Amino acid sequence: xxxxxxxxxxxxxxxxxxxxxxxxxxxxxxxxxxxxxxxxxxxxxxxxxxxxxxxxxxxxxxxxxxxxxxxxxxxxxxxxxxxxxxxxxxxxxxxxxxxxxxxxxxxxxxxxxxxxxxxxxxxxxxxxxxxxxxxxxxxxxxxxxxxxxxxxxxxxxxxxxxxxxxxxxxxxxxxxxxxxxxxxxxxxxxxxxxxxxxxxxxxxxxxxxxxxxxxxxxxxxxxxxxxxxxxxxxxxxxxxxxxxxxxxxxxxxxxxxxxxxxxxxxxxxxxxxxxxxxxxxxxxxxxxxxxxxxxxxxxxxxxxxxxxxxxxxxxxxxxxxxxxxxxxxxxxxxxxxxxxxxxxxxxxxxxxxxxxxxxxxxxxxxxxxxxxxxxxxxxxxxxxxxxxxxxxxxxxxxxxxxxxxx
Numbered sequence: 262x263x264x265x266x267x268x269x270x271x272x273x274x275x276x277x278x279x280x281x282x283x284x285x286x287x288x289x290x291x292x293x294x295x296x297x298x299x300x301x302x303x304x305x306x307x308x309x310x311x312x313x314x315x316x317x318x319x320x321x322x323x324x325x326x327x328x329x330x331x332x333x334x335x336x337x338x339x340x341x342x343x344x345x346x347x348x349x350x351x352x353x354x355x356x357x358x359x360x361x362x363x364x365x366x367x368x369x370x371x372x373x374x375x376x377x378x379x380x381x382x383x384x385x386x387x388x389x390x391x392x393x394x395x396x397x398x399x400x401x402x403x404x405x406x407x408x409x410x411x412x413x414x415x416x417x418x419x420x421x422x423x424x425x426x427x428x429x430x431x432x433x434x435x436x437x438x439x440x441x442x443x444x445x446x447x448x449x450x451x452x453x454x455x456x457x458x459x460x461x462x463x464x465x466x467x468x469x470x471x472x473x474x475x476x477x478x479x480x481x482x483x484x485x486x487x488x489x490x491x492x493x494x495x496x497x498x499x500x501x502x503x504x505x506x507x508x509x510x511x512x513x514x515x516x517x518x519x520x521x522x523x524x525x526x527x528x529x530x531x532x533x534x535x536x537x538x539x540x541x542x543x544x545x546x547x548x549x550x551x552x553x554x555x556x557x558x559x560x561x562x563x564x565x566x567x568x569x570x571x572x573x574x575x576x577x578x579x580x581x582x583x584x585x586x587x588x589x590x591x592x593x594x595x596x597x598x599x600x601x602x603x604x605x606x607x608x609x610x611x612x613x614x615x616x617x618x619x620x621x622x623x624x625x626x627x628x629x630x631x632x633x634x635x636x637x638x639x640x641x642x643x644x645x646x647x648x649x650x651x652x653x654x655x656x657x658x659x660x661x662x663x664x665x666x667x
Contacts, residue, residue: 285507286580287570288361291563292354292589293582297628298347300596304624305339305617307397308600311457313450313479322454332617339617341536342529342558345487348399349559352491355403356410356498357507360421363414364502375655380407382654386594386647395597396473402484402491410495418503425496429556432489436549442482453479461605461612469605490552494559509571517568524561528554584635585628588645592631599627640664 306312314322362379366372387400413421445453453476460472505511531554534540535547542550569575585592602608603623615623638645642662644652652660 286576286583287507287567288354288357289583289586290570290576290579291350291566291582291586293584293586293632294562294566294579295347295350295354296585296589296592297582298343299351299593300624300628301339301621302344302347303397303596304600304627305336305620306344308604308612309615309617309620310613311454311461312397312483313445313453313457316444317447317450317454328616329618335617335621337536339621341532345555346528346532346559346562348487349490349494349555350563351399352403352406352494353498353501353559353563355407356421356425356495356500357502358498359407359410359495360414360499360502363411363499376411377408378657379651379655380404380411382651383407386651390594390597391477392474393470394594395601396476396480398597400593402488403495406488406491406495409492410499413496414499418500421496421503422500425493425500428489428493428496432493433549433552435486435489436552437545440482440486442485444482445479449479458613462610462614464606466605466607469607490556494556507567514567514571517564517571521561521565521568524557524559524564526561528556528558528561530554532558581632581636584639585632587639588635588648590651591645591647592635594647595631596627600624 306315359376362376363372366375369375381404383400384404387398387402387404391398391401410421413424444450456472457476460468464472501507501513504513506513506517508514531550535551535554540547540550566579569579604610604612606612611620635645641664643649643664644660644662649660649662
């Protein structure tokens with residue numbers, strides 16, 4: 262436990278919901294910046310066009326004459342620097358958050374019950390999001406992974422680290438094994454891309470909803486293949502929390518600089534080498550390189566941001582991300598609602614009609630608006646609206662929301 266190691270944070274000192282004043286700014290800032298990366302990838306690769314365009318050769322794809330050099334350059338930057346890395350960082354942070362809740366509730370006899378309720382609520386919201394709003398949901402998968410990770414938190418400080426490292430090794434090894442659930446064939450994906458352009462671009466809400474459900478079997482292999490990484494990084498996130506790495510001046514924090522340097526440089530080189538075909542390896546070895554590069558780069562990003570927040574200048578420059586991170590649950594769901602209305606036929610119907618640059622500009626504008634609204638909201642309320650519901654469901658009693666009632 263943290264207290265035994267001499268670096269207990271105020272956030273784990275008592276039972277009950279964690280007070281906003283006890284939150285660790287570095288974690289909120291990393292979460293807020295990770296959400297930017299998740300948004301950028303989602304708006305460009307899933308809401309703008311069919312995600313299955315990523316898995317087919319160019320001859321199978323629709324011709325888009327307005328695809329500019331800027332679009333191609335931005336697409337390369339996103340694929341090398343952000344794609345899957347932001348999700349990997351998000352998985353790591355989910356494990357950190359789960360470990361914080363676990364340690365915070367150490368004096369509460371209901372700890373297991375409360376944490377199960379917390380994950381069950383996340384699973385319910387994720388399922389509703391998946392079925393009714395957007396089939397690219399990650400919340401349901403995170404809840405399932407959370408139920409796997411939770412028992413390891415009861416086994417001391419080393420167990421999550423050992424289990425996480427083992428699961429990460431499994432994730433790399435599976436690069437050389439057949440997929441448990443095979444991807445759809447090229448004919449299915451080509452037909453799906455054609456249908457998506459018509460239905461997502463001009464269909465009504467019911468038609469879009471039906472097509473989203475139709476796509477789910479095709480998306481399942483993507484979730485299954487990445488699930489070991491999700492569990493592994495959550496376990497490692499829990500282990501990192503217990504090292505005290507997020508506490509300024511702790512012994513563990515001295516490793517942030519080498520972790521940031523090695524992760525960003527090595528991860529960046531491996532990701533770029535894979536994306537540009539510099540290695541000339543077989544596809545299975547290339548997949549393993551891509552996975553290693555993704556994990557290293559995500560870890561490097563996280564370490565660099567935490568390191569920056571240890572300094573007043575860094576905290577000031579990155580302060581805008583903290584409110585977004587504190588309301589990440591709300592903001593993630595709100596992005597799905599906004600992008601669904603912008604890109605699908607029941608709204609503006611922009612699906613398939615924009616280049617990467619235009620779609621990314623819309624995403625950035627949405628994120629900037631969310632950052633401003635999050636700061637405004639948290640000046641008046643203790644939690645984001647969905648975060649407040651989450652806490653109320655976990656404790657089965659209405660939590661204070663207005664700052665004046667805290």
